[in-house]
Amino acid sequence: MNKTLMLALLAGFSITLAEAFRVAPEKYRGWNHVKSMVIFDQQHPLFNPFSGVHHVYVNHKGLEAIKKEGKRTFPDGTVIAIVFYEHVLDKGAYVEGAKRIEAFMVKDRKKYSSTDGWGYFGYDGKGKNLVKDMAKDCHSCHAQVKDRDFVFSVWTK
Amino acid sequence: MNKTLMLALLAGFSITLAEAFRVAPEKYRGWNHVKSMVIFDQQHPLFNPFSGVHHVYVNHKGLEAIKKEGKRTFPDGTVIAIVFYEHVLDKGAYVEGAKRIEAFMVKDRKKYSSTDGWGYFGYDGKGKNLVKDMAKDCHSCHAQVKDRDFVFSVWTK
Numbered sequence: 001m002n003k004t005l006m007l008a009l010l011a012g013f014s015i016t017l018a019e020a021f022r023v024a025p026e027k028y029r030g031w032n033h034v035k036s037m038v039i040f041d042q043q044h045p046l047f048n049p050f051s052g053v054h055h056v057y058v059n060h061k062g063l064e065a066i067k068k069e070g071k072r073t074f075p076d077g078t079v080i081a082i083v084f085y086e087h088v089l090d091k092g093a094y095v096e097g098a099k100r101i102e103a104f105m106v107k108d109r110k111k112y113s114s115t116d117g118w119g120y121f122g123y124d125g126k127g128k129n130l131v132k133d134m135a136k137d138c139h140s141c142h143a144q145v146k147d148r149d150f151v152f153s154v155w156t157k
Numbered sequence: 158m159n160k161t162l163m164l165a166l167l168a169g170f171s172i173t174l175a176e177a178f179r180v181a182p183e184k185y186r187g188w189n190h191v192k193s194m195v196i197f198d199q200q201h202p203l204f205n206p207f208s209g210v211h212h213v214y215v216n217h218k219g220l221e222a223i224k225k226e227g228k229r230t231f232p233d234g235t236v237i238a239i240v241f242y243e244h245v246l247d248k249g250a251y252v253e254g255a256k257r258i259e260a261f262m263v264k265d266r267k268k269y270s271s272t273d274g275w276g277y278f279g280y281d282g283k284g285k286n287l288v289k290d291m292a293k294d295c296h297s298c299h300a301q302v303k304d305r306d307f308v309f310s311v312w313t314k
Contacts, residue, residue, distance in 0.1 A: 029189055029190045030187075030188070030189045030190075031187070032186055032187045033186045033187075033190050033212065033214070035252075035253060036193055036210065036212065036253065037250055037251065037252050037253075038195050038210075038250060038251045039249065039250040040249060040250065040251070041248075041249030041250070042249065043248055043249040044247075044248050044249035044250045045248070046250075047249060053193065053195075055190065055193065057190070085313070090201075091198075091200055091201050091202070092196065092197060092198030092199065092200040092201035092204060093194055093195060093196040093197065093198070093201045093203075094194065094195045094197070094251070095192075095194050096192060096193065096194075096313045099314070156242065156253045157256070
């Protein structure tokens with residue numbers, strides 16, 4: 001096997017891994033709705049890349065943990081979905097426009113041990129993979145909330 | 158029975174009827190999330206009384222109908238929940254504040270025949286009943302979308 005072919009195969013393999021996990025909207029929109037937010041102005045630290053209306057959902061496995069205030073630990077099998085839409089101005093209101101991003105956090109302590117048990121997956125509105133390196137692209141920022149088991153979202157009361 | 162007692166009993170009975178239907182957030186937030194919106198400025202025609210962040214959910218019975226474009230008919234047993242939170246400004250973003258209103262539409266063609274098959278229920282953030290007269294307080298406005306079976310909400314794609 002020549003070096004170019006081997007690199008191509010390795011590249012293919014890593015893309016397959018990164019795209020391995022995805023949940024259909026029909027499914028995650030029937031999970032539990034955790035919270036929502038509209039980031040509409042550049043002054044917000046997350047405006048780039050997370051501008052727009054976003055909603056966070058959790059599957060049944062992670063429901064109890066995400067409701068906890070303070071320290072929490074999500075069980076293996078937890079999946080958190082975040083969907084981002086463009087924020088469209090409509091006479092004094094923001095409504096949901098085109099889908100911008102779909103992102104998923106998957107808890108599996110063994111499989112994702114190098115990122116503290118979390119797998120990160122993200123796609124643009126056309127389904128193109130956005131995550132090249134889970135540790136660098138996602139987990140480095142989530143490390144801010146290590147005591148919340150790396151999940152920012154708080155259950156809206 | 159004196160007149161005062163009779164009026165008190167009648168008043169009690171009508172309050173019981175109006176408050177008869179309510180779904181807990183733990184339940185409707187696990188239904189299907191239909192759409193969301195943030196009404197933040199007085200120029201929006203629904204600002205009073207529907208300002209803030211709102212989310213619409215539908216139970217399994219009404220899922221197929223609410224996804225339909227154009228004409229649709231919801232089956233008996235459909236329940237639609239709408240929850241309104243205050244919109245809190247946070248450095249270029251709106252987040253969910255205190256709960257303002259919880260409202261429910263219940264389809265039962267026999268029970269609510271005088272309002273085209275829909276029962277309407279609403280409560281403020283403290284649980285106080287807001288609907289005195291379903292026809293006048295709610296259905297008169299929903300009549301605008303008769304061809305959509307009196308439901309404004311459209312499934313976000």
